Amino acid sequence: MKDRQEPGDLQELGDVPIAEFRKQLHELADWIADYREKIGERPISRNVQPGEILSQLDRDAPEIGTPFEKIFPDINRVIVPGIAHWAHPQFMSYFGCTTTNPGILAEIITGALNVNAMTWRTAPAATELETLVLDWLRQWLQLPNEFTGVVYDTASISTMHALATAREQIAPNTRKLGLSGRDLPRFRIYTSDQAHSSIEKGAIALGIGEDNVQRVPSDAEFRLEVAALRAMVERDVAEKFKPLAVVATVGTTSTANVDPVPEIAKICREHKMWLHIDGAYGAGLALLPECKSITAGWNEADSIVVNPHKMLFVPLDFSALYMRDIGRLRRLFTLAPEYVHLRDPDKTEINYMDYGVQLGRRFRALKAWVVWRAFGREGIAARIRDHLRLANLLVDWIKADKRFELAAPVVMPVVCFRFVAADKDKIDILNSEIVERINASGRGYITQTKLRGRTVMRIGLGNILTTEQHLRNVWQLIQRTAGEIASRAARPESASK
Numbered sequence: 001m002k003d004r005q006e007p008g009d010l011q012e013l014g015d016v017p018i019a020e021f022r023k024q025l026h027e028l029a030d031w032i033a034d035y036r037e038k039i040g041e042r043p044i045s046r047n048v049q050p051g052e053i054l055s056q057l058d059r060d061a062p063e064i065g066t067p068f069e070k071i072f073p074d075i076n077r078v079i080v081p082g083i084a085h086w087a088h089p090q091f092m093s094y095f096g097c098t099t100t101n102p103g104i105l106a107e108i109i110t111g112a113l114n115v116n117a118m119t120w121r122t123a124p125a126a127t128e129l130e131t132l133v134l135d136w137l138r139q140w141l142q143l144p145n146e147f148t149g150v151v152y153d154t155a156s157i158s159t160m161h162a163l164a165t166a167r168e169q170i171a172p173n174t175r176k177l178g179l180s181g182r183d184l185p186r187f188r189i190y191t192s193d194q195a196h197s198s199i200e201k202g203a204i205a206l207g208i209g210e211d212n213v214q215r216v217p218s219d220a221e222f223r224l225e226v227a228a229l230r231a232m233v234e235r236d237v238a239e240k241f242k243p244l245a246v247v248a249t250v251g252t253t254s255t256a257n258v259d260p261v262p263e264i265a266k267i268c269r270e271h272k273m274w275l276h277i278d279g280a281y282g283a284g285l286a287l288l289p290e291c292k293s294i295t296a297g298w299n300e301a302d303s304i305v306v307n308p309h310k311m312l313f314v315p316l317d318f319s320a321l322y323m324r325d326i327g328r329l330r331r332l333f334t335l336a337p338e339y340v341h342l343r344d345p346d347k348t349e350i351n352y353m354d355y356g357v358q359l360g361r362r363f364r365a366l367k368a369w370v371v372w373r374a375f376g377r378e379g380i381a382a383r384i385r386d387h388l389r390l391a392n393l394l395v396d397w398i399k400a401d402k403r404f405e406l407a408a409p410v411v412m413p414v415v416c417f418r419f420v421a422a423d424k425d426k427i428d429i430l431n432s433e434i435v436e437r438i439n440a441s442g443r444g445y446i447t448q449t450k451l452r453g454r455t456v457m458r459i460g461l462g463n464i465l466t467t468e469q470h471l472r473n474v475w476q477l478i479q480r481t482a483g484e485i486a487s488r489a490a491r492p493e494s495a496s497k
């Protein structure tokens, strides 16, 4: 390709020449390996202001082509410094980041193949690999044989499809007739006050309505209160609402605790409600034999979602939805237009497009297959076990520093804690400020959340590169920052501001 094309030049047709591409790939391979090797030396993020990235980029849509050699410097100059580096070992926000080297290799191959895994015929290996990895994961989660899965992008989409199936069960023919203009009761979905907002999003998308997601209070350890659930369902029944489903969480977003699934399942059975388990984050812990207790009651569920991109080292995005009777989901969404050209007289082909709203589908199974083969269940479990060890170590450090207190029990590699050595009315604001300052420093990245109205700091460990030293670095940064902020806050002049 010419170094620079001019408007009106005769455009070369076809792809970028292969020799050029090969050279770029080799250089990119080194760039990726360097990025992974030295990621700990980078600032996790810079204090980027909204619009700052755009202001550094050419806003005119490209009329003529530019060689990759000229595009790549912009990636290094603007894009790379303009993101928070989730793969940095001191990035401890949300649920960590589970990028891995084998996962990156698989993503490169997926990009090269660029198949559309909508039907078996369009991508036989992608379809069958999806079936295979879903079965591996099902076994690792110890779900009974009758559970069958499908891969989507995110847990929000998985949960929406589970709730759509639950809705079709309770209001048959909604697929054909819709909800409006029919004599239907108001449906209710129950989930704890600690559950993820994706439940409301699903209710919004499905015409059930956000207000019909009833938030059940949680107990002192942030688990759904069963007695409160029972009372809410009974009150709704008396008031002619129709209880539709309960979403129990295994690994809640703020504190990563586990709802009492067996007791919830009992109420679901009594009231013929669908039981969906949101194990987006926490279900992965089932790979550790010593954590088997978290699977209690799963075999009574109608559906369960797990995001291997949250704990199981598969790069974003990969969400697996399992359903006890996946035929319900298939019957709800199968709609094969002529142009998709399905010919399967024996009905042996699995066409994953039949299991949801999406037609076109990425080949996500490859990265799971590569990563899980690269580490094996033992290797994955050992790494999660180490994240748990680190979380418990952090608990010890927090307990040893009287200026801090633990804000929730630690069940998974997620720790919520709070700086308390200040006037009561300043504590929330100080905790927020500590988080902001840590994140602005570029040397740590943590989250804040609210528990019972109080602001707490939250550390999630899940990055494959995070070591004890990285955690120690972040903890010392928190201690130092908290000390500085608290002494400034205690000065009389700042009190008057």
Ligand SMILES: Cc1ncc(COP(=O)(O)O)c(C=O)c1O
Pocket (backbone or CB within 6 Å): 153, 154, 155, 156, 157, 196, 198, 249, 251, 252, 253, 278, 279, 280, 281, 307, 319
């Ligand atoms: C418990 C839980 N469920 C669902 C979600 C939504 O996940 P996704 O981003 O895959 O939609 C999250 C996100 O953190 C979560 O913590």
